[in-house]
Amino acid sequence: MxxxxxxxxxxxxxxxxxxxxxxxxxxxxGEIRKKIKAGINNRxxxxxxxxxxxxxxxxxxxxxxxxxNVYGLSQWGYDSYGVDFAExxxxxxxxxxxxxxxxxxxxxxxxxxxxxxxxxxxxxxxxHFWDGYDKILQEAQRVIKPNGYLFLTFPYMSPLRRLKxxxxxxxxxxxYSDNNFYEFIFDNNQVKKRVEKYGFSFCLKYPFDATKGLxxxxxxxxxxLQKVYNSRNIIAKGVKLLCAILFSKIASHxxxxxxxxxxK
Numbered sequence: 271m272x273x274x275x276x277x278x279x280x281x282x283x284x285x286x287x288x289x290x291x292x293x294x295x296x297x298x299x300g301e302i303r304k305k306i307k308a309g310i311n312n313r314x315x316x317x318x319x320x321x322x323x324x325x326x327x328x329x330x331x332x333x334x335x336x337x338x339n340v341y342g343l344s345q346w347g348y349d350s351y352g353v354d355f356a357e358x359x360x361x362x363x364x365x366x367x368x369x370x371x372x373x374x375x376x377x378x379x380x381x382x383x384x385x386x387x388x389x390x391x392x393x394x395x396x397x398h399f400w401d402g403y404d405k406i407l408q409e410a411q412r413v414i415k416p417n418g419y420l421f422l423t424f425p426y427m428s429p430l431r432r433l434k435x436x437x438x439x440x441x442x443x444x445x446y447s448d449n450n451f452y453e454f455i456f457d458n459n460q461v462k463k464r465v466e467k468y469g470f471s472f473c474l475k476y477p478f479d480a481t482k483g484l485x486x487x488x489x490x491x492x493x494x495l496q497k498v499y500n501s502r503n504i505i506a507k508g509v510k511l512l513c514a515i516l517f518s519k520i521a522s523h524x525x526x527x528x529x530x531x532x533x534k
Contacts, residue, residue, distance in 0.1 A: 274440035281455035309338030327388035333395035378405035470529035477522035
């Protein structure tokens with residue numbers, strides 16, 4: 271269920287609390303080796319990593335989950351690392367791919383030297399912390415080299431969601447605890463300003479995943495688009511591509527923001 275937080279211009283999603291146990295269970299479905307190797311096909315990460323960083327540079331994924339992106343980055347020639355707090359998942363990854371530089375760590379307190387990484391990918395992480403993401407940004411700022419890059423993705427208030435909020439389609443947030451909190455859906459301009467306060471300069475914005483944005487926000491389309499979203503056949507791929515072409519700017523579920531760490 272979604273609630274609108276007027277003060278912060280964001281949505282609050284109440285479902286199930288995103289604990290380490292939750293993520294261990296979430297990632298336990300399916301063949302783990304196949305899922306990890308599929309990371310080599312992630313066009314979004316490949317495109318924007320290559321746009322800003324050369325192969326051979328050091329990249330961290332904070333909140334790496336199954337490690338598929340760490341695997342993909344390593345296959346493309348990067349010196350990639352990953353950290354996550356889902357301990358059982360990390361054990362499974364290490365069993366299948368012991369060569370991957372993945373470890374159990376908290377993104378709020380990373381055990382790496384200052385100015386160690388050329389790049390840092392954070393993919394759908396900051397929205398899951400009820401008490402905010404400042405500590406994540408502090409650590410990212412610490413471990414990224416001057417002129418290095420932060421790649422940040424999160425669910426955001428697309429034009430469609432802003433319109434729905436203006437028309438009072440969401441229940442108004444009042445007083446919920448974090449017991450069943452799953453994620454925030456942020457105002458991307460507020461996130462941008464927050465990141466810039468930690469010594470980063472904004473480089474790029476790219477909204478994506480219009481299919482999910484449409485299915486989650488337009489009730490009449492959900493039965494059809496849910497099937498499309500779950501399918502991998504050629505027709506579903508065509509529909510997803512069409513949604514991306516026509517609706518990315520107005521209805522995407524996620525947004526990528528890229529920042530460069532300033533030199534002091």
